[in-house]
Amino acid sequence: IRALQASPRSHLRKSTSVCSSSTSMAAVIGNPKLPSAVMDRWLWGPMPSAEEEAYMVSELLGCQPLVNSGATKERVMSMLSQAECVHFATHISWKLAALVLTPNSEGSTMSGKSSI
Numbered sequence: 001i002r003a004l005q006a007s008p009r010s011h012l013r014k015s016t017s018v019c020s021s022s023t024s025m026a027a028v029i030g031n032p033k034l035p036s037a038v039m040d041r042w043l044w045g046p047m048p049s050a051e052e053e054a055y056m057v058s059e060l061l062g063c064q065p066l067v068n069s070g071a072t073k074e075r076v077m078s079m080l081s082q083a084e085c086v087h088f089a090t091h092i093s094w095k096l097a098a099l100v101l102t103p104n105s106e107g108s109t110m111s112g113k114s115s116i
Contacts, residue, residue, distance in 0.1 A: 030054025030089035
């Protein structure tokens with residue numbers, strides 16, 4: 001079993017990433033961007049360490065994470081159909097039994113359902 005350790009360069013990567021690479025069967029999702037109204041309603045705060053976690057895990061698994069505004073339900077669902085290993089670093093709602101993701105953009109919805 002390998003221990004999770006970040007290399008120094010992993011802390012420098014802050015750009016918004018796209019889907020996982022075609023060679024990796026992993027999906028890593030971290031620190032979704034939420035509207036302030038949602039964060040206020042559910043008393044959630046920002047999760048910068050979740051983004052760091054996503055970058056560290058994705059480096060170990062050899063994939064690109066979906067973070068911030070890229071971590072939408074539509075993109076996550078697309079990745080899940082191909083992934084053998086999935087890692088989420090995000091808020092959850094026990095009350096709603098849901099993972100919390102970035103809402104899809106106005107013109108792009110998946111079955112008209114919310115991302116929360």
